[in-house]
Amino acid sequence: MKIGVVGVGYVGLVTGACLADLGNDIICVDIDKKKINNLKKGMLPIFEPGLEELLKRNKKRIKFTSILREGIQKSDIIFIAVGTPPKENGEADLTFVKNVAKGIGKYINGYKIIIDKSTVPVGMGDIIASIINSNMKKKYQFDVVSCPEFLREGSAIHDFMNPDRIVIGISKKEVGNKVAEIFKPLNTKIIITDIRSAEMIKYASNSFLATKISFINEIANICERVGANVKVVAEVAGLDKRIGGLFLEAGAGFGGSCFPKDVSALINIAKHEDYEPLILKAVMETNKLQRKNIFNKIKQILGTIEGRQIGVLGIAFKPNTDDIRDAVSIDIINLLLQKGCNVKAFDPAAMENAKKVLKGVHFCKDIYSVAEDSECLVILTEWNEFKEADLNKIKKLMKNPAIVDGRNIYDPKFVKKLGFKYIGIGRN
Ligand code: UDX
Numbered sequence: 001m002k003i004g005v006v007g008v009g010y011v012g013l014v015t016g017a018c019l020a021d022l023g024n025d026i027i028c029v030d031i032d033k034k035k036i037n038n039l040k041k042g043m044l045p046i047f048e049p050g051l052e053e054l055l056k057r058n059k060k061r062i063k064f065t066s067i068l069r070e071g072i073q074k075s076d077i078i079f080i081a082v083g084t085p086p087k088e089n090g091e092a093d094l095t096f097v098k099n100v101a102k103g104i105g106k107y108i109n110g111y112k113i114i115i116d117k118s119t120v121p122v123g124m125g126d127i128i129a130s131i132i133n134s135n136m137k138k139k140y141q142f143d144v145v146s147c148p149e150f151l152r153e154g155s156a157i158h159d160f161m162n163p164d165r166i167v168i169g170i171s172k173k174e175v176g177n178k179v180a181e182i183f184k185p186l187n188t189k190i191i192i193t194d195i196r197s198a199e200m201i202k203y204a205s206n207s208f209l210a211t212k213i214s215f216i217n218e219i220a221n222i223c224e225r226v227g228a229n230v231k232v233v234a235e236v237a238g239l240d241k242r243i244g245g246l247f248l249e250a251g252a253g254f255g256g257s258c259f260p261k262d263v264s265a266l267i268n269i270a271k272h273e274d275y276e277p278l279i280l281k282a283v284m285e286t287n288k289l290q291r292k293n294i295f296n297k298i299k300q301i302l303g304t305i306e307g308r309q310i311g312v313l314g315i316a317f318k319p320n321t322d323d324i325r326d327a328v329s330i331d332i333i334n335l336l337l338q339k340g341c342n343v344k345a346f347d348p349a350a351m352e353n354a355k356k357v358l359k360g361v362h363f364c365k366d367i368y369s370v371a372e373d374s375e376c377l378v379i380l381t382e383w384n385e386f387k388e389a390d391l392n393k394i395k396k397l398m399k400n401p402a403i404v405d406g407r408n409i410y411d412p413k414f415v416k417k418l419g420f421k422y423i424g425i426g427r428n
Contacts, residue, residue, distance in 0.1 A: 001025070001182060004075030006068065006100050008035055010046055010156060010257070011117055011149050012081030017051060018160040020058035022185050027063045029071035039064045047322040047349050050157045068100070069107040077182070078104060080128070081117045081149075090264030092121060101128045105135025108142060113175060115145045119202050119262055121269050125169065125195040145170040145179055146195045148202030153256065154320030166190045169198020203269070206262040207280060212247040213254045214286035220250035220426025221293065230426025231408060250426045252328040252380055252406035253290035255317035260287070260326045291331045297404045297423045298336070298376055306340035309399065311374035313367060314381025314407070315347035315354045322349040324357060328406070329380045333358055346370045348383050368397055375400040382407035391418055 001024045005016040008030040016028040030036050035045050044052055055062065065071060072078060082096035097118050104114060116128060129144045146169030151159035166183045168190065170176045176192035183190055193201075220230040230250045238245025254260065263280055270277040299305050317327035324330060329345075336343050337360050344362045347354060351363055364370045367386065371377060371394040379386060387409045395401045395418055402421040403410065415422045 001077060002075050003027075003182075004029060004071040004078040006030075006071060006078065006080050006103075007082035007096070007118070008032075008039065008045065008064070009081065009083055010048070010153060011151065012079070013039075013044070013046065014048065014051065014151060014156040014160055015079055015081055015117060015149070016062060017054040017058060018157060019182065020061040021054055021161075022182075023061070024182070025061050026058075027065060027071045027074055029065055029068055031066060031068070033066045036064045036066045048156050049154065049320055054157060068103040072104055072107040072112070073109045075112070076110075077113045077115060077179075079115045079117050079147075084118050084120060084261075084265075086261045086264055089268065091268045092119065092261070092265045094120060094124065094127075097124065097128065098131055101131035102135050104142075105132040106137075108132065108136060108140050111141045113143050113145060113179060115147045115179060117147055117149045119148065119206075119258070119265070120146075120199060121265065122196050122199045122203075124199065143170060143172060143175045144195070145175065146198035147179065148198060148205075150202075150205065153323055154318060161186065163188050167198050167201050168192045169195035169201075171195065203262055203266040206258055207266050207283070209247045210254055210259040210263050210287070211279065211283050213249075213251075213259075214283040214290075216248045216250045217253060217290045217425070218286055223426040224428065227428060228426075229428075233426075249408070251290075251382075251408060252294050252332070252425070253287040255326040255328050256323065257325040260284070291328050292335075294328070294332050294378065294380075294404060294406050295335050295339075297406075298378060301402045301404060301421050301423055302376055302400075305336075308341050308375045309373055310336050310341045310343050311370040311377045311398075312336075312343060312345040312361075313347075313370060313377060313379050313386050314383060315345055315358075316350035316381050316383075319381055319383045320349075322353055324350050324353045327380075329354075330357060332378070332380060332406075333361060337361070344370045344374060347381065348385055368393060371397040373397070373399045376402045376404060378404045378406060379409055380406050382409050391415065391420070395419060 003024050004027045005012050006029045008028050016026045020026045080100050084092040087093045125144045125146050168176050168179050171194050180190045223230040234248040237243050238248050267277050267280045315329040344364050346364045367389050405424040408424045
């Protein structure tokens with residue numbers, strides 16, 4: 001099939017590369033000429049395991065352009081995969097999606113299926129259709145479909161190729177079946193439903209996962225107070241199939257480009273309809289509180305905080321990515337700086353991005369230079385190399401051997417036995 005993908009962010013680039021791998025001819029479009037020129041040279045705008053190889057392998061089937069007209073006119077199916085960043089009030093900013101819809105209206109040259117992969121408020125499918133209609137000079141037939149994306153950064157290709165389900169939102173059965181053809185090679189459950197339900201499935205799914213995280217963080221906070229171990233509690237509660245063990249890792253809370261944005265957007269959608277979403281609001285509040293809790297743990301371990309040397313391990317919002325969007329590290333580091341701490345930090349992938357955002361931090365080349373002379377080591381991302389670090393060496397290098405383990409990567413007993421002061425999450 002001839003497929004256009006508009007937007008080469010995480011979703012667009014992974015979708016384009018994977019669809020090419022499934023045998024389709026892909027044109028990836030982005031208004032950012034620099035990004036496109038780099039991609040033509042094989043330079044990727046993001047760090048995603050396996051993506052570079054996938055693009056190389058499918059070089060012949062994937063083209064990059066900054067000319068929207070080309071992407072639209074040479075494709076039968078067009079994926080919209082542009083960003084919907086949050087506005088100040090938490091609402092999704094739909095400018096990019098609307099601009100793409102305008103462009104489709106302007107350049108459409110025959111029947112097209114337009115598939116929205118950007119996360120948009122419920123009802124946006126109809127708005128996309130009306131924008132296309134009002135920008136068409138000559139009338140052509142088209143259909144707008146919602147096909148929400150569930151991939152996770154760091155395992156995006158695996159997630160694309162092995163989805164739990166594919167959701168296709170369109171009321172015309174024949175169009176739904178045509179879109180389903182694209183995903184048939186993935187051999188998974190394909191659900192064809194109405195467009196509004198499809199749009200809502202994305203918000204409901206991400207909000208539920210975020211709810212699981214805030215829930216287990218709340219349980220962790222209670223565990224700490226009553227002397228229980230949240231790891232055991234989560235693992236055993238998760239054995240109940242109705243609960244499920246995934247996304248029950250207590251820690252410093254969730255960040256990234258999806259959960260905070262999507263939960264906030266759903267809160268706004270509900271409020272817009274005069275409904276007060278109490279659970280969703282609590283999910284966000286608890287997540288914010290968890291970042292403060294990490295700061296309080298550092299205070300608890302050090303007593304006074306001003307002028308102390310803190311070493312932060314992990315800046316990316318999760319391992320295997322260089323993404324620092326809404327990462328817990330940013331809030332925590334800024335709070336530490338505000339309170340007069342000296343902060344050193346290291347992340348295996350996110351240093352370049354971090355340097356652009358975090359001012360006043362001393363960025364180090366590895367774990368051990370962060371540890372040197374630090375009075376408290378704070379773990380904020382569970383990278384494997386942190387788990388495997390030489391704790392004896394770290395202890396010798398630190399001025400005061402203390403760890404606040406915001407991702408529960410170390411065994412408390414073992415670390416304490418080595419002579420560290422140690423505070424984790426939800427277990428003593
Ligand atoms: C998420 C969804 O998983 C994915 O389906 C959707 O398409 C996009 O949003 P992503 O943001 O890439 O993916 O990361 P994810 O692995 O879901 O983690 C999100 C955040 O939750 C991270 O900050 C992570 O550290 C945190 N998290 C995750 C926890 O704190 N505990 C957990 O048990 C799981």
